[in-house]
Amino acid sequence: MKSELYSKYAEQYDAAIQDNIHNACLERPSLQALLDDLSGLDVVDLGCGTGIYAQYFIAQGVRSLTCVDVSESMVEIVRAKLGERVTAYVQDLSLGLPQQKSASADVIVCPLVLHYVEDLTVVFKEIHRVLKPAGYMVFSTHHPFADFECSQSGNYFERELVKQEWNTISKPVAVSFYRRSLTEISDAITSNGLVISQICEGKVLEKVKGISAITYQKLSNRPNFIFIKCHPSR
Ligand SMILES: C[S@@+](CC[C@H](N)C(=O)[O-])C[C@H]1O[C@@H](n2cnc3c(N)ncnc32)[C@H](O)[C@@H]1O
Structure with a gap:
């Protein structure tokens, strides 16, 4: 799903998530904790955004890195930052990954993207x-229990399009995403030949206490994101 936050405001988004609480002090360290040694591996970053993860993967010594995003602005930023060290291209994940060869990736990551995709079946089939x-594969997405607070229907098991305004770039920008149950996420994975090996709910870094004690307490007491590791069934 296209959003102005990731197109028109892509540069501002990049600046905002370098050191913020939710991305830099919760999401990225929690997802990175699920990755094994990446050196010498072929890695694909789905919904790569501005390439913060890509910079991390290069620092980890990956053999090849492919960055994919639906936003041209994001792909341009990644190319400008990383040049020939990555293959970056525009692709809507909900239409699959036609440019990726079968059995070609050691690791696929997809941080904070899948809540923008209505039907996860095509994505996991392609993964x-x-x-x-x-x-x-390791991905993160909105925690289903946290998102249930935005439910209009009151039915946890019904997928819903949620429309909000976020202040990520210090001014309100309209964002829409899909709220769905943990069962729907799990079924999309397991019905497409993958097995879940690990689920985490994230851990906010201690240093957030010194930035905002209230936010630290909130993120320590309630889940915000969910992190899932899965692999082809053997
Ligand atoms: C919250 S940002 C996360 C960016 C990056 N993964 C990170 O964690 O820094 C979500 C990204 O997903 C991309 N995105 C949303 N829907 C997509 C789709 N259907 N196909 C590919 N990318 C998509 C957006 O353009 C945006 O760059």
């Missing part, structure tokens, strides 16, 4: 196709 048999 299964693109992963090497011994490869794995």
Whole structure:
């Protein structure tokens, strides 16, 4: 799903998430904790955004890195930052990954993207196709329990399009995303040949206490994101 936050305001978004609480002190360290040694591996970053993860993967010594995003602005930023060290291109994940060869990726990551995709079936079918048999995928998305607070229907099991305004770039920008149950996420994974090996609910860094004690307490007491590691069934 296209959003102005990730197109018109892509540069501002990049600046905002370098050191903020939710991305830099909760999401990225929690997802990175699920990754094994990446050196010498072929990595695909789905919904790569401005390439903060890509910079991390290069620092980890990956063999190849492919960055994919639906936003041209995001892909341009990644190319400007990382040049020939990455292959970056525009692709809507909900239409699959036609440019990726089968059994070509050791690791696929997809941080904070899948809540923008209405039907997860195509995405996980493609992830299964693109992963090497011994490869794995790690993704993060909004925690279903946290998002249930935005439910209009009151039915946890019904997928809903949620429309909000976020102040990520210090001014309100309209954002829409899909709220869905943990069952729907799990079924999309397991019905497409993948097995879940680990689920985490994230851990906010201690240093957030010194930035905002209230936010630290909130993020320590309530789940915000969910992190799932899965691999092709053997
Ligand atoms: C919250 S940002 C996360 C960016 C990056 N993964 C990170 O964690 O820094 C969400 C990204 O997903 C991308 N995105 C949203 N829907 C998409 C889709 N259907 N296909 C590919 N990318 C998508 C957006 O353009 C945006 O760059």
